[in-house]
Amino acid sequence: xxxxxxxxxxxxxxxxxxxxxxxxxxxxxxxxxxxxxxxxxxxxxxxxxxxxxxxxxxxxxxxxxxxxxxxxxxxxxxxxxxxxxxxxxxxxxxxxxxxxxxxxxxxxxxxxxxxxxxxxxxxxxxxxxxxxxxxxxxxxxxxxxxxxxxxxxxxxxxxxxxxxxxxxxxxxxxxxxxxxxxxxxxxxxxxxxxxxxxxxxxxxxxxxxxxxxxxxxxxxxxxxxxxxxxxxxxxxxxxxxxxxxxxxxxxxxxxxxxxxxxxxxxxxxxxxxxxxxxxxxxxxxxxx
Amino acid sequence: xxxxxxxxxxxxxxxxxxxxxxxxxxxxxxxxxxxxxxxxxxxxxxxxxxxxxxxxxxxxxxxxxxxxxxxxxxxxxxxxxxxxxxxxxxxxxxxxxxxxxxxxxxxxxxxxxxxxxxxxxxxxxxxxxxxxxxxxxxxxxxxxxxxxxxxxxxxxxxxxxxxxxxxxxxxxxxxxxxxxxxxxxxxxxxxxxxxxxxxxxxxxxxxxxxxxxxxxxxxxxxxxxxxxxxxxxxxxxxxxxxxxxxxxxxxxxxxxxxxxxxxxxxxxxxxxxxxxxxxxxxxxxxxxxxxxxxxxxx
Numbered sequence: 051x052x053x054x055x056x057x058x059x060x061x062x063x064x065x066x067x068x069x070x071x072x073x074x075x076x077x078x079x080x081x082x083x084x085x086x087x088x089x090x091x092x093x094x095x096x097x098x099x100x101x102x103x104x105x106x107x108x109x110x111x112x113x114x115x116x117x118x119x120x121x122x123x124x125x126x127x128x129x130x131x132x133x134x135x136x137x138x139x140x141x142x143x144x145x146x147x148x149x150x151x152x153x154x155x156x157x158x159x160x161x162x163x164x165x166x167x168x169x170x171x172x173x174x175x176x177x178x179x180x181x182x183x184x185x186x187x188x189x190x191x192x193x194x195x196x197x198x199x200x201x202x203x204x205x206x207x208x209x210x211x212x213x214x215x216x217x218x219x220x221x222x223x224x225x226x227x228x229x230x231x232x233x234x235x236x237x238x239x240x241x242x243x244x245x246x247x248x249x250x251x252x253x254x255x256x257x258x259x260x261x262x263x264x265x266x267x268x269x270x271x272x273x274x275x276x277x278x279x280x281x282x283x284x285x286x287x288x289x290x291x292x293x294x295x296x297x298x299x300x301x302x303x304x305x306x307x308x309x310x311x312x313x314x315x316x317x318x319x320x321x322x323x324x325x326x327x328x329x330x331x332x333x334x335x336x337x338x
Numbered sequence: 339x340x341x342x343x344x345x346x347x348x349x350x351x352x353x354x355x356x357x358x359x360x361x362x363x364x365x366x367x368x369x370x371x372x373x374x375x376x377x378x379x380x381x382x383x384x385x386x387x388x389x390x391x392x393x394x395x396x397x398x399x400x401x402x403x404x405x406x407x408x409x410x411x412x413x414x415x416x417x418x419x420x421x422x423x424x425x426x427x428x429x430x431x432x433x434x435x436x437x438x439x440x441x442x443x444x445x446x447x448x449x450x451x452x453x454x455x456x457x458x459x460x461x462x463x464x465x466x467x468x469x470x471x472x473x474x475x476x477x478x479x480x481x482x483x484x485x486x487x488x489x490x491x492x493x494x495x496x497x498x499x500x501x502x503x504x505x506x507x508x509x510x511x512x513x514x515x516x517x518x519x520x521x522x523x524x525x526x527x528x529x530x531x532x533x534x535x536x537x538x539x540x541x542x543x544x545x546x547x548x549x550x551x552x553x554x555x556x557x558x559x560x561x562x563x564x565x566x567x568x569x570x571x572x573x574x575x576x577x578x579x580x581x582x583x584x585x586x587x588x589x590x591x592x593x594x595x596x597x598x599x600x601x602x603x604x605x606x607x608x609x610x611x612x613x614x615x616x617x618x619x620x621x622x623x624x625x626x627x628x629x630x631x632x633x634x635x636x
Binding site: 131133136138161162163164165166168169170171173175176177178187188191192235238239242244 | 449450514516517518519520521522523524525526527528530534535539
């Protein structure tokens with residue numbers, strides 16, 4: 051065992067290193083806004099989940115949402131395609147403008163919203179159907195019936211799964227491994243040609259190799275889609291995201307806790323020169 | 339000087355031998371209760387089968403009753419078997435779609451408060467005595483119109499509906515929410531999600547519910563006494579007039595002074611028991627199979 055010299059001071063280095071091969075981001079005013087979220091609050095019954103979230107999501111970028119458990123990351127991303135409508139007692143205030151249109155208003159059909167804003171969930175949830183039907187079913191139901199074989203092949207190729215399953219398209223999707231199932235879910239989501247793909251911790255149930263495959267495909271597909279990804283894995287955000295939003299938990303009177311947006315900036319800035327102390331504590335591993 | 343571990347004094351204090359005896363007694367009583375339950379079924383089946391076996395033959399199923407027959411006349415209860423088929427079949431056709439629709443509403447659409455309220459109502463409906471249902475249907479359909487197979491089938495359907503709905507609800511609740519979200523997340527409408535994703539998962543469970551409900555009402559006598567019991571001796575398949583049924587035939591034959599009629603009643607009871615046992619087993623078999631399917635798709 052080597053002794054640590056007593057004079058050597060211990061410095062806390064950032065635990066997350068940002069990869070440098072990414073393209074520098076153009077100035078924000080030259081980016082297209084997909085979402086313009088203004089003062090969003092989400093409440094379950096009487097319990098607030100998030101409050102006062104204001105941010106823009108830009109086209110053809112990967113936007114990561116990071117933060118400690120219970121900070122409302124999942125609630126937030128599920129607001130973006132009205133997935134929370136399904137939860138009894140859920141209410142929200144504020145506006146979410148999607149290409150200028152407020153999708154939170156009650157006369158907007160949530161089915162139409164989800165048609166354009168697809169979602170990949172934390173745990174792989176393929177339909178108990180064949181691999182082919184998993185990808186084709188949504189498109190078929192939504193009336194995209196032409197050239198189905200090409201559509202399925204394209205989606206599976208984009209999801210980096212085609213080579214592994216092309217010889218057994220008719221076999222059950224439930225026989226695939228977890229990582230393959232999750233890529234199948236991504237293929238299913240992009241087969242209906244959405245504009246935005248929301249990903250709620252898509253790799254949290256997967257091993258590192260499957261995680262890498264999914265990060266790689268996000269990187270390749272962002273020229274066609276806009277991704278918003280929730281992750282509790284900071285390294286993952288640093289690897290895949292162009293923009294990163296850090297959410298934290300705020301505490302109020304009577305033991306109330308809710309999530310709020312602390313800082314939202316280019317990923318590089320968030321991880322190397324955060325402007326808020328809480329962000330710095332979180333990304334350097336001092337908290338959370 | 340706190341002592342650690344179990345000391346000899348501790349052991350003496352808790353009186354372990356007495357605990358062991360009490361435990362054994364408890365186990366013995368509960369096991370005895372289970373034996374009583376099984377024994378009841380065995381005794382009933384055995385005593386019915388023993389008395390019915392010698393009258394159980396092909397004529398019972400194919401021949402009709404001969405009124406005022408003296409001596410060994412070949413006769414059977416074909417009219418009752420045909421009538422029971424029609425009555426239970428019609429009741430099933432009335433119950434299954436309505437039961438599924440109620441269950442889909444409660445599980446997929448209704449607010450939790452509405453769901454628990456309606457579930458309670460269904461449980462109360464399930465507890466209503468069959469004879470009360472019979473009187474209700476008698477007042478509703480039979481008074482002024484006369485008895486009919488329709489009225490009898492409707493009375494049976496009233497008894498089947500809560501069973502059907504509750505069992506369908508249970509399998510719908512087994513379908514993981516992540517499957518619904520997967521479909522809704524694609525922008526598929528809710529009704530389409532229910533029809534194409536949720537319900538196909540539950541077909542096995544729904545079939546089980548229907549089969550068990552059929553087994554439950556196939557032997558019901560009371561609802562048919564007031565609604566479909568004034569019958570002739572010929573085989574009839576038309577529900578516009580009263581139809582004979584196995585339970586009512588058993589009841590009527592048991593009142594007869596002729597020992598041959600009693601034998602036929604026992605034989606009919608045997609057939610009914612076999613039918614109920616077989617349908618219950620089939621229901622259980624389908625249930626285990628489909629439950630395995632749902633759990634692997636989670």
